[in-house]
Amino acid sequence: MNIRRFSTSNASFDQDLKALLAFETAQDDSIDQVVADILRNVKGRGDAAVLEYTQRFDRLDAQSMTQLEISKAELQAALDGLPAAEREALQQAAQRVRDYHEKQLMSSWSYTEADGTLLGQQVTALDRVGLYVPGGKAAYPSSVLMNAIPAKVAGVQELIMVVPTPGGERNQLVLAAAAVCGVDRVFCIGGAQAVGALAYGTETVPQVDKIVGPGNAYVAAAKRRVFGVVGIDMVAGPSEILVICDGKSNPDWVAMDLFSQAEHDELAQAILLSPDAAFLDEVQKSIERLIEEMPRKEIIRTSLQNRGALIKVNDLDQAAEIANYIAPEHLELSVEEPLAYSKKIRHAGAIFMGRDTCEALGDYCAGPNHVLPTSRTARFSSPLGVYDFQKRSSLIMVSSEGAQTLGRIASRLAYGEGLQAHARSAEFRLKD
Amino acid sequence: MNIRRFSTSNASFDQDLKALLAFETAQDDSIDQVVADILRNVKGRGDAAVLEYTQRFDRLDAQSMTQLEISKAELQAALDGLPAAEREALQQAAQRVRDYHEKQLMSSWSYTEADGTLLGQQVTALDRVGLYVPGGKAAYPSSVLMNAIPAKVAGVQELIMVVPTPGGERNQLVLAAAAVCGVDRVFCIGGAQAVGALAYGTETVPQVDKIVGPGNAYVAAAKRRVFGVVGIDMVAGPSEILVICDGKSNPDWVAMDLFSQAEHDELAQAILLSPDAAFLDEVQKSIERLIEEMPRKEIIRTSLQNRGALIKVNDLDQAAEIANYIAPEHLELSVEEPLAYSKKIRHAGAIFMGRDTCEALGDYCAGPNHVLPTSRTARFSSPLGVYDFQKRSSLIMVSSEGAQTLGRIASRLAYGEGLQAHARSAEFRLKD
Numbered sequence: 082m083n084i085r086r087f088s089t090s091n092a093s094f095d096q097d098l099k100a101l102l103a104f105e106t107a108q109d110d111s112i113d114q115v116v117a118d119i120l121r122n123v124k125g126r127g128d129a130a131v132l133e134y135t136q137r138f139d140r141l142d143a144q145s146m147t148q149l150e151i152s153k154a155e156l157q158a159a160l161d162g163l164p165a166a167e168r169e170a171l172q173q174a175a176q177r178v179r180d181y182h183e184k185q186l187m188s189s190w191s192y193t194e195a196d197g198t199l200l201g202q203q204v205t206a207l208d209r210v211g212l213y214v215p216g217g218k219a220a221y222p223s224s225v226l227m228n229a230i231p232a233k234v235a236g237v238q239e240l241i242m243v244v245p246t247p248g249g250e251r252n253q254l255v256l257a258a259a260a261v262c263g264v265d266r267v268f269c270i271g272g273a274q275a276v277g278a279l280a281y282g283t284e285t286v287p288q289v290d291k292i293v294g295p296g297n298a299y300v301a302a303a304k305r306r307v308f309g310v311v312g313i314d315m316v317a318g319p320s321e322i323l324v325i326c327d328g329k330s331n332p333d334w335v336a337m338d339l340f341s342q343a344e345h346d347e348l349a350q351a352i353l354l355s356p357d358a359a360f361l362d363e364v365q366k367s368i369e370r371l372i373e374e375m376p377r378k379e380i381i382r383t384s385l386q387n388r389g390a391l392i393k394v395n396d397l398d399q400a401a402e403i404a405n406y407i408a409p410e411h412l413e414l415s416v417e418e419p420l421a422y423s424k425k426i427r428h429a430g431a432i433f434m435g436r437d438t439c440e441a442l443g444d445y446c447a448g449p450n451h452v453l454p455t456s457r458t459a460r461f462s463s464p465l466g467v468y469d470f471q472k473r474s475s476l477i478m479v480s481s482e483g484a485q486t487l488g489r490i491a492s493r494l495a496y497g498e499g500l501q502a503h504a505r506s507a508e509f510r511l512k513d
Numbered sequence: 514m515n516i517r518r519f520s521t522s523n524a525s526f527d528q529d530l531k532a533l534l535a536f537e538t539a540q541d542d543s544i545d546q547v548v549a550d551i552l553r554n555v556k557g558r559g560d561a562a563v564l565e566y567t568q569r570f571d572r573l574d575a576q577s578m579t580q581l582e583i584s585k586a587e588l589q590a591a592l593d594g595l596p597a598a599e600r601e602a603l604q605q606a607a608q609r610v611r612d613y614h615e616k617q618l619m620s621s622w623s624y625t626e627a628d629g630t631l632l633g634q635q636v637t638a639l640d641r642v643g644l645y646v647p648g649g650k651a652a653y654p655s656s657v658l659m660n661a662i663p664a665k666v667a668g669v670q671e672l673i674m675v676v677p678t679p680g681g682e683r684n685q686l687v688l689a690a691a692a693v694c695g696v697d698r699v700f701c702i703g704g705a706q707a708v709g710a711l712a713y714g715t716e717t718v719p720q721v722d723k724i725v726g727p728g729n730a731y732v733a734a735a736k737r738r739v740f741g742v743v744g745i746d747m748v749a750g751p752s753e754i755l756v757i758c759d760g761k762s763n764p765d766w767v768a769m770d771l772f773s774q775a776e777h778d779e780l781a782q783a784i785l786l787s788p789d790a791a792f793l794d795e796v797q798k799s800i801e802r803l804i805e806e807m808p809r810k811e812i813i814r815t816s817l818q819n820r821g822a823l824i825k826v827n828d829l830d831q832a833a834e835i836a837n838y839i840a841p842e843h844l845e846l847s848v849e850e851p852l853a854y855s856k857k858i859r860h861a862g863a864i865f866m867g868r869d870t871c872e873a874l875g876d877y878c879a880g881p882n883h884v885l886p887t888s889r890t891a892r893f894s895s896p897l898g899v900y901d902f903q904k905r906s907s908l909i910m911v912s913s914e915g916a917q918t919l920g921r922i923a924s925r926l927a928y929g930e931g932l933q934a935h936a937r938s939a940e941f942r943l944k945d
Contacts, residue, residue, distance in 0.1 A: 166925060167926075170925040173922050174922055181632055190616065198879075199866075200613055200880050201616075203855065207893050222926070222929070223930065254929055254930075290892040309748070311893065312890070334938070334941045337934060337937050337938040338938050340934035340937075341934040341935045341938045343934070344933070344934040344935070375933060375934055376931075376933050377932075423635065427640070428637070429906045431906060431908075431909060432635065432906050432907065433909050434631075434910035435910050435911065437911050437912070437913050437915075437942050438909055438910055438911040439939060439941070441936070441939045442909070442911055442920065445922060445923040447630075447911060447919060449634075449907035458741065459904070460640065460722040460744075460904075461639050461722045461904060462744060463904045463905040464905060466905070468900075472893060473895040474844075474862065474864050474895075474896075475862065475875070475881035476855065476863075476866070477865050477870055477875050478851060478866035478870055479867065479869050479874055479879060488874065490602045490605050490606055493599060493602040494603065494877045495877065497599055497602075498653050498686075499808075499809075500776060501808050502773040502775070503773045503776070504873070506766070506769040506770050506871045507871060507874060509763070509766045510766070510871060
């Protein structure tokens with residue numbers, strides 16, 4: 082297989098790396114126009130519009146939105162209908178994800194100053210959240226767990242899931258996952274029309290405060306457009322893994338870890354850094370051998386050939402520098418002292434430490450969220466978490482004494498900015 | 514003055530309230546097109562493009578970007594040059610803002626499970642942040658404090674400020690504020706070209722990881738476009754205040770508090786809720802009388818007439834419900850037991866409690882941030898804070914024993930999703 086081999090000692094390395102990482106999601110104007118029309122229509126005509134789009138795009142003959150709602154009994158039946166081993170795996174994964182996320186809960190805080198002035202922040206949950214779940218090839222029950230559980234842990238009162246069911250086919254694993262997470266209501270709608278229904282509300286679908294979850298280009302464009310009316314999570318790019326290995330891991334393990342990213346999508350990116358050139362050769366051999374047994378080998382091959390790389394570095398310190406530049410979504414540290422080494426990492430979505438910690442464990446059941454910042458955005462953003470479903474209000478209660486000192490500072494600065502009503506408002510509270 | 518008077522007992526109240534709050538920033542396609550061109554040019558041609566735009570739009574004849582950088586000595590000179598009282602007010606405000614924001618610092622955390630598996634999150638600061646400061650009528654030194662201090666408290670290594678200086682005029686208060694906050698570099702550039710320089714980097718301006726700070730329609734459009742390449746703060750709408758009063762406050766104080774919002778901008782919104790109709794009459798009289806002495810009375814009048822309202826409610830519980838619907842940027846609770854009452858508030862940017870706590874104190878020096886969610890976005894977002902300049906990386910270190918239990922769960926779920934490389938990667942770590 083033709084997988085790129087770079088070395089940091091090449092004169093062109095910086096440029097080569099930039100070219101490797103370059104990825105721009107072309108914003109398709111025609112998609113955006115279609116989406117704008119759909120949103121306008123849903124906002125203006127509510128249920129009737131959503132129903133028409135669903136009949137047309139998903140080939141459903143439902144005559145009312147009520148027929149498109151899935152009852153809690155049906156969700157529970159989907160869970161009960163799973164083979165026991167699968168049901169248990171889903172429940173065990175959910176429990177671990179819940180345990181981990183409970184550690185993220187933020188609490189209100191405040192303090193009182195000597196003059197009696199109280200300052201702090203009140204932390205509250207969002208009232209109502211919408212969860213978009215794709216209906217097609219990327220219909221993953223694990224994605225339901227990872228989006229729904231943090232919202233529920235945060236204390237969101239009502240979680241509304243939308244999932245398209247083209248041709249009427251309902252994915253039992255997805256419905257079972259919804260039952261495990263305690264999703265409150267589920268509608269069989271998708272696309273921009275589902276995003277519009279959640280953002281603006283219709284006669285049947287309640288308006289939410291935030292929409293999370295992955296979707297296709299239409300869903301992404303719709304989320305961008307309704308941002309501001311409601312909150313949204315990030316719009317994710319293709320998935321990525323960066324493995325740093327000292328050369329002492331089993332090359333088959335490392336090759337399979339690269340595959341586990343590459344198999345998602347032709348655009349997925351898998352990169353290996355090692356100071357050991359012979360090890361890179363070993364991994365390349367493992368790749369050639371193991372790929373033949375993979376059912377998704379064509380996707381893996383395309384991904385590795387177009388976007389993958391095996392990179393020879395001078396040493397592990399240089400590897401950490403490169404990792405900080407790339408700010409990868411997933412970073413595996415397949416090295417001797419991974420915990421100590423992780424202190425050198427400033428930017429990554431998730432850090433998998435040690436030879437036993439493959440990314441797949443984190444994707445499903447280790448506990449941390451698998452919704453992570455892609456495309457170098459880990460430089461400034463974080464994994465999805467409970468904190469995305471909570472928000473803060475500043476608390477300010479100034480004592481009568483505090484109003485004297487603060488009022489003088491405020492009025493001076495307000496006059497400096499030419500805002501006299503600000504100044505007068507503070508001065509009214511002065512006692513002399 | 515013709516300020517709206519509503520009562521919740523009117524049959525049309527819900528509709529009236531919706532109409533009052535309705536505000537859509539029309540996205541201007543012509544602005545967006547100009548901005549797209551500027552960004553493309555800055556990305557491709559760097560310093561040369563930024564310099565040309567600055568010469569043209571700000572009428573500067575600088576021949577190199579170096580001439581557009583303000584030295585630290587000049588910042589310090591601006592601070593030293595202020596009248597002592599103003600300098601002290603600025604420094605006292607900065608110290609209080611710093612003290613408060615230090616309470617927001619997040620720390621890394623982790624825990625180890627019985628089988629030795631470690632899970633947690635590593636918290637790190639952003640490397641480099643850009644701070645946009647407007648040059649025109651909204652050039653507020655307090656805005657420099659509120660944006661720069663949380664970044665510095667978070668541990669951001671390099672803070673780059675951009676501020677347009679049309680005609681070469683440098684706002685001494687703004688430069689002094691930059692000195693107080695320890696801003697690292699300042700460039701006299703503005704508009705979409707400054708946003709582009711920060712987002713893509715040029716030969717002289719380093720690329721940042723996030724851009725914060727207010728700006729005009731061009732700046733807002735540019736921030737929306739570079740989002741993803743860098744992080745951005747929210748794009749703010751017009752400022753708002755909601756006052757809830759039991760009728761026992763000085764009506765002059767309440768009137769002036771409404772003015773302090775209205776004077777910002779003709780589009781600013783000031784609303785008063787009270788169960789006491791006679792008090793609403795009193796406040797209206799205070800408004801009529803006090804407005805005459807306000808230098809910005811025309812702005813105040815336009816704002817109050819077009820977007821203000823005095824609303825009679827049944828009781829304070831109903832007022833809290835309305836506040837939660839409005840989710841105001843600023844909420845004053847001018848009532849008897851404000852702390853107890855504040856527990857009924859789920860959605861607000863900042864809550865000002867008690868008759869002495871006017872919003873102006875919070876705008877300048879109480880400590881909490883004055884960058885707050887507007888236009889009902891407090892339903893899902895928070896005041897600007899230290900947490901906006903820190904981010905998290907998940908930490909996962911699975912023990913050899915943990916890999917056995919987790920590997921079985923993960924492989925089962927991965928096969929269920931048709932992701933065989935995920936499953937195999939987990940299975941490689943199983944010992945039997």
